[in-house]
Amino acid sequence: MKKIFILTGEPSGDKLAYTVINKLKKNFSNIEYLCVGGTHLKSLGIESIYDLKEVTYIGFTSVLLNIFKIKKKIDETVEKIIEFKPDILFSVDSPDFTLRVAEKVKKINPKIKTIHFVAPQVWVWRENRVKKLKSFLDHVLLLFPFEKKYFDKENIQSTFTGHPLLERNEKSKIDISQIIKDKKKIISIFAGSRQSELDVHLPILIKFIKMMNEKYNDIFYVFHSTNEFNKIVQDKLINEGFKNCGSISDEKIKSEVLKSSIFAIAKSGTVSLEICSLRVPSIIIYKMNFINFLIVKMLVKVKYANIINIAANEEILPELIQSNCNSKNIFNRVTTYLDDKQLMQNQIDKCQVIINDFKTNKSSEIAASVLTNNL
Numbered sequence: 001m002k003k004i005f006i007l008t009g010e011p012s013g014d015k016l017a018y019t020v021i022n023k024l025k026k027n028f029s030n031i032e033y034l035c036v037g038g039t040h041l042k043s044l045g046i047e048s049i050y051d052l053k054e055v056t057y058i059g060f061t062s063v064l065l066n067i068f069k070i071k072k073k074i075d076e077t078v079e080k081i082i083e084f085k086p087d088i089l090f091s092v093d094s095p096d097f098t099l100r101v102a103e104k105v106k107k108i109n110p111k112i113k114t115i116h117f118v119a120p121q122v123w124v125w126r127e128n129r130v131k132k133l134k135s136f137l138d139h140v141l142l143l144f145p146f147e148k149k150y151f152d153k154e155n156i157q158s159t160f161t162g163h164p165l166l167e168r169n170e171k172s173k174i175d176i177s178q179i180i181k182d183k184k185k186i187i188s189i190f191a192g193s194r195q196s197e198l199d200v201h202l203p204i205l206i207k208f209i210k211m212m213n214e215k216y217n218d219i220f221y222v223f224h225s226t227n228e229f230n231k232i233v234q235d236k237l238i239n240e241g242f243k244n245c246g247s248i249s250d251e252k253i254k255s256e257v258l259k260s261s262i263f264a265i266a267k268s269g270t271v272s273l274e275i276c277s278l279r280v281p282s283i284i285i286y287k288m289n290f291i292n293f294l295i296v297k298m299l300v301k302v303k304y305a306n307i308i309n310i311a312a313n314e315e316i317l318p319e320l321i322q323s324n325c326n327s328k329n330i331f332n333r334v335t336t337y338l339d340d341k342q343l344m345q346n347q348i349d350k351c352q353v354i355i356n357d358f359k360t361n362k363s364s365e366i367a368a369s370v371l372t373n374n375l
Helices: 011-027 060-065 067-084 095-108 129-133 145-152 195-215 230-239 251-259 271-277 290-299 307-312 327-338 341-356 363-373
Strands: 002-008 031-036 088-092 113-117 139-142 158-160 185-190 219-224 245-248 263-267 282-286 319-321
Touching (some): 002 067, 002 095, 031 067, 067 095, 113 363, 139 363, 145 158, 195 327, 263 327
Parallel strands (some): 002 031, 002 088, 185 219, 185 263, 282 319
């Protein structure tokens, strides 16, 4: 029996890995799996060697503060992979963790094929990383077509798959009337999937909602959370006395809520692709500690934070980053859009042009076929 070890480092990677492995499991039943994963891979009946949150760190300073713990976890993970003896190590995103593991595994057992999904963003910073990847990666799966030139330059085998979040999956209609009552308009909020992101963004967003409630009485705010943090977010909303807010973690319900939303506020990340593909206008927010921000500012070589804006070389989705990420600015941007339907439509139209270049409508199928071809 063939074996695949799936290595993720955070909830978004767990979700991406799920789309590929779910496709693979439907077509091939004779593959044994083991993983470092979360709720999505668990739903496929795949055991994780430890809880995903044990390796979910964010920012340079938090990594430095946990450097010995991370090194210990990397060594533990490598040991478990070598012991499992997989035919393929399928690493997904979180390059600072997953690629360190992959490099060590390849040195110990060169026979294990290493396939990485979601290329490190070499077009943002540290382009010279590509040369190093050549020594231990057999194949890289790319979300965006413009990435391929960087890997072709170093003769690293790569395949453009498109983004799984942009696949046209017909999902069953779910009744959300019991969640959103009185036919209120919905604003979806993506505050982050990590504790550090929630710690920073939640107070800002709670103050924003209070400002919105002074102007509008027909809007319901839905926070899209992970299973791990859903209750924490719910408790904070209840403590604030909100009657028009909720938090959800069920993926199918989240998808239906987003589809029904009139607007979205999202922390910078790939979730913006899903939002744009569903034709929901949005703004991007992100705030990190000052030291991390200074380091990022020195290293990055792109003008924008969001992939849509980077690809367009234009701020299609308003970005409220760092000091600009505050309640008043979010309120002003959101109300400007809500009061101008044409402005919202213009954003939707521009986003469609960009994301059409990112779509293959069979991303998970392409990625799954690369895995099977390497078994």
